[in-house]
Amino acid sequence: MFDVTVIGCGVTGAGIAYELSRCEISVAVVEKQNDIACGTTKANSAIVHAGYDPLPGTKMARLNVEGSKRMEALCRRLSVAYQRVGSMVLAFDGADLKTLRELLRRGNANGVEGLCILTKEQALNMEPGLNPEIAGALYAPTGAIVNPWGLAIAMAQTAVKNGAALYLNSPVRSISDRGGFYRIEAGENALETRYVVNAAGTFADKINDMAAQPFFRILPVRGEYYLLDKCQGGIVRHTIFQPPSKSGKGVLISPTVHGNLIVGPTADPADGPEDTGVTAQGLQKVVKAALRSDTHVNFRESIRNFAGVRAATATDDFIIEASKDAPRFVNAAAIKSPGLSAAPAIGPEVRRILESIGLVCRAKGNFTEYRQPPLFKNMTKAEQAAALSRDPRYGRVICRCETITEGDILQTLRGPVPPVSIDGVKRRCNAGMGRCQGGFCGPRVHEILSRETGIPMENVEQDLTGSRLLTGETKTGGGAE
Numbered sequence: 001m002f003d004v005t006v007i008g009c010g011v012t013g014a015g016i017a018y019e020l021s022r023c024e025i026s027v028a029v030v031e032k033q034n035d036i037a038c039g040t041t042k043a044n045s046a047i048v049h050a051g052y053d054p055l056p057g058t059k060m061a062r063l064n065v066e067g068s069k070r071m072e073a074l075c076r077r078l079s080v081a082y083q084r085v086g087s088m089v090l091a092f093d094g095a096d097l098k099t100l101r102e103l104l105r106r107g108n109a110n111g112v113e114g115l116c117i118l119t120k121e122q123a124l125n126m127e128p129g130l131n132p133e134i135a136g137a138l139y140a141p142t143g144a145i146v147n148p149w150g151l152a153i154a155m156a157q158t159a160v161k162n163g164a165a166l167y168l169n170s171p172v173r174s175i176s177d178r179g180g181f182y183r184i185e186a187g188e189n190a191l192e193t194r195y196v197v198n199a200a201g202t203f204a205d206k207i208n209d210m211a212a213q214p215f216f217r218i219l220p221v222r223g224e225y226y227l228l229d230k231c232q233g234g235i236v237r238h239t240i241f242q243p244p245s246k247s248g249k250g251v252l253i254s255p256t257v258h259g260n261l262i263v264g265p266t267a268d269p270a271d272g273p274e275d276t277g278v279t280a281q282g283l284q285k286v287v288k289a290a291l292r293s294d295t296h297v298n299f300r301e302s303i304r305n306f307a308g309v310r311a312a313t314a315t316d317d318f319i320i321e322a323s324k325d326a327p328r329f330v331n332a333a334a335i336k337s338p339g340l341s342a343a344p345a346i347g348p349e350v351r352r353i354l355e356s357i358g359l360v361c362r363a364k365g366n367f368t369e370y371r372q373p374p375l376f377k378n379m380t381k382a383e384q385a386a387a388l389s390r391d392p393r394y395g396r397v398i399c400r401c402e403t404i405t406e407g408d409i410l411q412t413l414r415g416p417v418p419p420v421s422i423d424g425v426k427r428r429c430n431a432g433m434g435r436c437q438g439g440f441c442g443p444r445v446h447e448i449l450s451r452e453t454g455i456p457m458e459n460v461e462q463d464l465t466g467s468r469l470l471t472g473e474t475k476t477g478g479g480a481e
């Protein structure tokens with residue numbers, strides 16, 4: 001019997017598990033995919049929003065600002081890439097300037113520090129490549145960029161290191177109240193738990209409906225992106241937004257923590273909670289909108305297109321509360337943008353809610369955070385020498401674009417939650433993140449993963465559960481048969 005079971009291991013579920021693993025309670029996390037961060041958490045803009053956008057008084061506003069304040073220290077402790085680059089919202093005319101003044105008012109009410117409106121000249125001084133036709137910009141020095149899947153993986157690995165049980169490949173099928181505890185059927189597992197937390201992203205409505213009365217629907221909204229090569233990464237130094245509209249924060253241009261340039265997203269109704277396809281129309285919208293902010297973006301340097309799905313609902317706020325009709329059941333649902341920014345604050349919020357409905361959370365004396373070991377390329381000369389004498393495979397470069405060695409990959413396989421897919425390796429140590437997007441190193445990573453984990457070559461997955469690359473037995477050597 002677990003004290004708490006968290007359903008879903010994106011950045012929300014991982015953040016909740018991280019917080020709960022500080023306490024003397026037993027925690028389970030149930031995830032339908034083969035890895036952490038396979039949902040919206042791996043496909044978003046990766047911005048730590050300052051917090052001027054959400055309406056004052058909403059949970060979204062409070063948790064965004066609190067999450068943004070906690071983010072830097074959390075990332076430092078867990079060795080997650082984070083950079084406080086600051087952000088600008090551009091105005092193109094008088095109506096946009098009015099929008100900026102409203103965002104400034106909201107930001108001040110929400111407690112965002114350092115916000116100010118820049119004149120056109122000031123904005124162009126800070127970002128010389130911007131469209132010279134701009135009328136001004138809202139500047140937020142606390143805006144930042146982060147590695148979103150890295151954050152979720154680091155928090156989940158810390159939770160596991162501190163005793164949480166992570167059940168991967170375990171889609172929740174049913175939740176039944178047995179009077180005082182719940183029974184959860186998840187894949188091949190049946191778990192008993194006193195409390196349940198629903199952090200199932202774009203499936204959160206379905207999980208709520210298994211235990212409680214339906215009261216919200218996820219209306220998925222897709223956002224399509226371009227990811228550009230590192231040669232474009234320095235085009236802007238800040239995250240550049242356009243004025244937000246009813247459908248979202250608009251198309252942004254931003255450096256990423258990996259040194260690339262991200263451009264997007266669109267905001268179009270999705271065909272379902274996992275509708276992550278990209279379309280020619282969507283990508284054209286991205287190009288057109290982005291070139292209005294900065295004409296220098298060279299889309300011929302695109303290395304990847306992708307899409308993420310927002311867990312939107314009819315009301316513009318997160319649903320983070322104890323269920324009104326299912327006892328000991330807490331929803332952490334409708335976690336659309338700025339859910340990544342708010343993640344460091346959502347865990348503590350859910351813990352407070354659980355405590356308010358009877359969970360006793362005594363602090364664990366021996367809680368320790370899991371720090372991802374440094375990559376070979378980021379080690380000092382002395383550390384590199386020590387790593388090479390420990391394991392000469394640190395000298396064999398597997399991913400040439402990102403200079404990731406076999407030793408780095410083997411290190412990820414020794415973590416608390418080792419990867420089982422090629423993209424799982426990529427999310428932990430960047431092999432395959434570069435210009436060729438795994439074209440050269442993918443087969444090498446495939447072999448290493450199979451050799452080290454014992455997963456037969458034909459069963460190794462590219463990414464999500466079921467995404468096998470090979471369809472039959474491979475025969476090597478010996479010539480043609």
Ligand SMILES: Cc1cc2nc3c(=O)[nH]c(=O)nc-3n(C[C@H](O)[C@H](O)[C@H](O)COP(=O)(O)OP(=O)(O)OC[C@H]3O[C@@H](n4cnc5c(N)ncnc54)[C@H](O)[C@@H]3O)c2cc1C
Pocket residue numbers: 007008009010011012013014030031032033036037038039040041042043044045046047048049170171172173199200201202203207221222223224265307308309310311335336337338339340341342
């Ligand atoms: C286009 C786009 C851009 C965004 N940009 C930003 C941004 O720049 N900054 C920001 O702060 N936020 C941003 N967001 C929002 C942010 O990405 C999300 O709020 C956040 O990733 C949500 O995390 P999550 O853990 O709630 O959901 P997810 O990451 O989707 O995780 C939910 C998990 O639940 C699992 N699950 C689902 N059903 C079941 C089941 N039956 N059984 C077991 N497990 C299940 C899924 O497999 C998944 O792993 C953006 C979102 C989108 C779509």
